Amino acid sequence: MNKLSVIITGILVTIAFSWAGLVLTSHVQLGALEHHVDELSGDSFPPPRAGIARRGKKTYQELGCVACHTQQVRRPRDEETWRLPYGYAGDIERGWGERQSVARDYIRDEVVLLGTRRVGPDLMTVGGREDTREWHHRHLYDPRINTPGSTMPSYSFLYKTRAVDDDPSPRALDLPEGFGAPAGYEVLPTPRADALVQYLLSLRMDYELPEVPAENE
């Protein structure tokens, strides 16, 4: 064999190994994974997301929320040694979920938004922690209303301010003094804001899967 064919064979073998390692093994491990059907109720888990929440997910992607937020509850402490898995912080102790998230939790998502950086809290179960539209709208309009000193940017461009005519809208945000619109005006969510909030409310892990015990602590 001359040098060129050695190099080409080497490159092909490297590509084949990477493909086998990354694509084939993942496919063998996870390719047959399906949603879990509860035998008694016939419901399937994770539950499908409503259409409006799926639209909200697009907004979440467009606005880059994933740059600061993860969606993965990581493994809890080892029961015997009480040690955290290497490099992981205690997500369950922080109240970010009652169990770790597993591959099946993401099975209905075409795009999985695991994230890599946590400037803000993990959002995998945020729809269970903060479960009202009002809370999320206020927080998106100005995060400092709910969390004084928050460094999360304001998404007030998802809201429109309009003059209150004779009948104020029941959908207007209830904003505290100092944050609200000037007298005679009200702040209303746009359809994008509504969809984003529905997506945030759909982020829950309040079901069990056979491969992971409900409570890991």
Ligand code: HEC
């Ligand atoms: C620059 C980083 C950054 C970006 C970008 C960001 N956030 Fe945040 N987020 C934070 C920080 C920091 C907190 C914690 C303080 C707070 O509650 O405001 C937070 C908190 C939150 C919370 C409350 C979580 C809890 O456990 O109470 C939600 C919900 C949230 N963010 C949603 C979003 C959404 C939706 C977007 C995109 C539209 C977004 N964030 C973009 C930094 C960010």
